[in-house]
Amino acid sequence: MSGPSDYQPTNPVMKWIERRLPIFGLVHSSFVAYPTPRNLNYWWTFGAILSLMLGVQVLTGVILAMHFTPNADLAFKSVEQIMRDVNYGWLMRYMHASGASMFFLAVYIHMFRGLYYGSYKEPREILWILGVIIYLLMMATGFLGYALPWGQMSFWGATVITNLFSAIPYFGESIVTLLWGGYSVGNPTLNRFFSLHYLLPFVIAGVVVLHVWALHVAGQNNPTGVEPKTEKDTVPFTPHATIKDLFGTCCFLLLFAWFIFYMPNYLMEADNYIPANPGVTPAHIVPEWYYLPFYAMLRSIPNKLAGVVVMFSAILILAFLPWLDTAKTRSSRYRPLAKQFFWIFVVVGVLLGYLGAQPPEGIYVIAGRILTFCYFAYFLIVLPLLSRIEKPRPVPNSIAEDVLAKTGSKSTPMVSTVIALVVAGGLFAGSAQNARAEEQDAPPSQKWSFSGPFGSYDRGALQRGLKVYKEVCSACHGLSYIAFRNLADPGGPGYSPAQAAAFASEYKIKDGPNDQGEMFERPGRPADYFPSPFPNEPAARVANGGALPPDLSLITKARSYERGFPKFIFDFFTQFQEQGPNYVDAILQGFEDKPPAGVTIPDGSYYNKYFPGHAIKMPKPLNDGQVTFDDGSPATVAQYAKDVTTFLMWTAEPHMEARKQLGLQVFVFLIVFTGLMYFTKKKVWAEAH
Amino acid sequence: MIVTTEYSAEHPTRRDFLFVATGCAAAVGGVATLWPFVSQMNPDASTIAAGAPIEVDLKPIAEGQDIKVFWRGKPIYIMNRTKKQIDEARSVPVSSLPDPESDQARVKEGHDQWLVVIGICTHLGCIPIAYEGNYDGFFCPCHGSQYDSSGRIRQGPAPANLAVPPYQFVSDSKIQIG
Numbered sequence: 001m002s003g004p005s006d007y008q009p010t011n012p013v014m015k016w017i018e019r020r021l022p023i024f025g026l027v028h029s030s031f032v033a034y035p036t037p038r039n040l041n042y043w044w045t046f047g048a049i050l051s052l053m054l055g056v057q058v059l060t061g062v063i064l065a066m067h068f069t070p071n072a073d074l075a076f077k078s079v080e081q082i083m084r085d086v087n088y089g090w091l092m093r094y095m096h097a098s099g100a101s102m103f104f105l106a107v108y109i110h111m112f113r114g115l116y117y118g119s120y121k122e123p124r125e126i127l128w129i130l131g132v133i134i135y136l137l138m139m140a141t142g143f144l145g146y147a148l149p150w151g152q153m154s155f156w157g158a159t160v161i162t163n164l165f166s167a168i169p170y171f172g173e174s175i176v177t178l179l180w181g182g183y184s185v186g187n188p189t190l191n192r193f194f195s196l197h198y199l200l201p202f203v204i205a206g207v208v209v210l211h212v213w214a215l216h217v218a219g220q221n222n223p224t225g226v227e228p229k230t231e232k233d234t235v236p237f238t239p240h241a242t243i244k245d246l247f248g249t250c251c252f253l254l255l256f257a258w259f260i261f262y263m264p265n266y267l268m269e270a271d272n273y274i275p276a277n278p279g280v281t282p283a284h285i286v287p288e289w290y291y292l293p294f295y296a297m298l299r300s301i302p303n304k305l306a307g308v309v310v311m312f313s314a315i316l317i318l319a320f321l322p323w324l325d326t327a328k329t330r331s332s333r334y335r336p337l338a339k340q341f342f343w344i345f346v347v348v349g350v351l352l353g354y355l356g357a358q359p360p361e362g363i364y365v366i367a368g369r370i371l372t373f374c375y376f377a378y379f380l381i382v383l384p385l386l387s388r389i390e391k392p393r394p395v396p397n398s399i400a401e402d403v404l405a406k407t408g409s410k411s412t413p414m415v416s417t418v419i420a421l422v423v424a425g426g427l428f429a430g431s432a433q434n435a436r437a438e439e440q441d442a443p444p445s446q447k448w449s450f451s452g453p454f455g456s457y458d459r460g461a462l463q464r465g466l467k468v469y470k471e472v473c474s475a476c477h478g479l480s481y482i483a484f485r486n487l488a489d490p491g492g493p494g495y496s497p498a499q500a501a502a503f504a505s506e507y508k509i510k511d512g513p514n515d516q517g518e519m520f521e522r523p524g525r526p527a528d529y530f531p532s533p534f535p536n537e538p539a540a541r542v543a544n545g546g547a548l549p550p551d552l553s554l555i556t557k558a559r560s561y562e563r564g565f566p567k568f569i570f571d572f573f574t575q576f577q578e579q580g581p582n583y584v585d586a587i588l589q590g591f592e593d594k595p596p597a598g599v600t601i602p603d604g605s606y607y608n609k610y611f612p613g614h615a616i617k618m619p620k621p622l623n624d625g626q627v628t629f630d631d632g633s634p635a636t637v638a639q640y641a642k643d644v645t646t647f648l649m650w651t652a653e654p655h656m657e658a659r660k661q662l663g664l665q666v667f668v669f670l671i672v673f674t675g676l677m678y679f680t681k682k683k684v685w686a687e688a689h
Numbered sequence: 690m691i692v693t694t695e696y697s698a699e700h701p702t703r704r705d706f707l708f709v710a711t712g713c714a715a716a717v718g719g720v721a722t723l724w725p726f727v728s729q730m731n732p733d734a735s736t737i738a739a740g741a742p743i744e745v746d747l748k749p750i751a752e753g754q755d756i757k758v759f760w761r762g763k764p765i766y767i768m769n770r771t772k773k774q775i776d777e778a779r780s781v782p783v784s785s786l787p788d789p790e791s792d793q794a795r796v797k798e799g800h801d802q803w804l805v806v807i808g809i810c811t812h813l814g815c816i817p818i819a820y821e822g823n824y825d826g827f828f829c830p831c832h833g834s835q836y837d838s839s840g841r842i843r844q845g846p847a848p849a850n851l852a853v854p855p856y857q858f859v860s861d862s863k864i865q866i867g
Contacts, residue, residue, distance in 0.1 A: 059726070063726065067733070085734040087725070087731055087733065088725035089729060089733070091725050092729060483735070527738035527739055527741055673711075676707070676710055680707055683708075
């Protein structure tokens, strides 16, 4: 804040400190007495939400770094160990991974709010530019962090994004080599990405301090865009803004908790549960959702350098916004044309995001080009032109006048929200047909005991599934992230530690070298992991006609299928997350002796209705009567498939029951607390209105 | 946010109750949220599983020799003591020791020649060297603590005897530590 504070603490200790370091005065003038416009709406609470999200990301990130190993051979495994073995490790990782998405969601809302209410206009240009810098740093941090789990999407995302720099004339290739620290993305790349991913959040925090400083010099903008003139226009930051921000934050936490506890993998790519493989690119490679609009722009330009330039310009152009829009009226509330174009721009952004997730072919490319043009036209044509031709409506004389006028007529609060919902609804409806036309043999949705908010594993199914795995699947497929001790873990198949130890002792585990320097075999112990059927990948390929039988530990999370545009929205609310199990179950039951007419299957492959391309190298693994269950369950392929899939869902997500139980407690608390906050906020603001 | 005016301090109002309730809920939520962040620092499940008991074959250790094995990341000295060492350890009056404990209490009955101790100095965690120092036992090079042939502290800054880990004889020539 500007100038020395007149704040005087009464406590002698605080007085002593204050004379030497006026920190209490600084806090008091910035966050207690600071005058905040009384008419701020809830879009303004996203500043506080963003501060919280930065804190959450730093805290969970520092903790994850305590358990993570930044080495190309160990990174993927160490992330899995965090998920499985570290106390609440799954919570830390899911908080961090969904936290990134929540951070971007909040920052987009924050940016659109600034855009709508003209928060970038004089005297807040530097405030706005600092925001653009924070956004750029966030994008870099998000990208670096996404590479760290070293899954397929991590690896190929890192490859594609670093290759953007190869578009630079003359120096491109050298710059890319410099970024990689090698001839390709590899261990040195992972190491530096980890280091930088740890560094950048603190740089962000530094720029945030500047951002808040600049904000407190210029003062907050407000929905009218009229600067506060008298004391009537403002209220003290504490308790008014603090309590309102906290209430907004609580509501946001409800959404965040929904992701963490119930939909943790909703925004993640299934391919990233496959360890990085430098020899195979995933069929459909997409960045995280928050980069999609820019990714769509990159792909719609048919020239490498031009594409990269357009993509980066799309972000950098934001920094010039204060000089592109020269209209005197700040708030779009009083700008009838600007308001409409703003919403068109929002739709353009959302559509670009949608296109970014589609394959770059046919109509999508043309639409991408049109929308890229619209994006730039908004900044370069519409805004400069509007400043000259638009006739704004009269703005109120003061904030107080506006507030008083509001309380008189209960006019539609947040017309904008309604418009946004209508637009979104139209979008779903429009693309519904599109998605339906594309739909082909999607695996049928099964009924799973573990689905939904109260889902839990069927113990019987887990035990039967383990038997099917042991007697059938384990001949070719490893289960390398599961230790025998896990069979006695809570939320698992429900064996006792003694039973798990007995189960382990049936296995021969290779150990050594002993004091003669030789490897030897010994009976398994609870701490041992399920042994792999083949000594290494080449041996596995030789034994399986060139195909590598995948490790099954994560298979139900590493496989998925498209749900289509309208469906995936509903999935979020119905908590549908069972694409993986549905797929695995369908594959196991999808074998047909004779391919349908017109389909030829190469030698050594088998026809499977649900396998992409239908030609699978695995012969039909399960037949009726192959495994006998002790509990009298039917010895049918359908039963085997269901049980082994349930078992493999547990191996992929062993703490699911703990997650959903904790989720329930968190939700009960958050709903009660949000209610309390609502009434507290109402009481605090009662006198202000 | 707890706002108390002079009046309300004496007569609690509905508003005060609301503020107190909200503040309490915030405190409870904050503390509960802290727990996972602290708990994650504890040993993880694989570390705990790796700390399972180990078996050690004593056959290769001749009289007057010792080996060092690791259990839970700690060095364990297994010493096959000579007659002289045992006699020395047992002839000292227990009451004269800084940490009084008889040699018999530190070994397993019937296996008196076997001393099994955690080889970590009780002063500040360095590893004492076997067969050094004035007591035919252990000498810690860091700060000069000296232990006798029963691993008991005799001289120097260490406050306690070398700890005996949990172990038992599986057979005459095999022990299980842990």
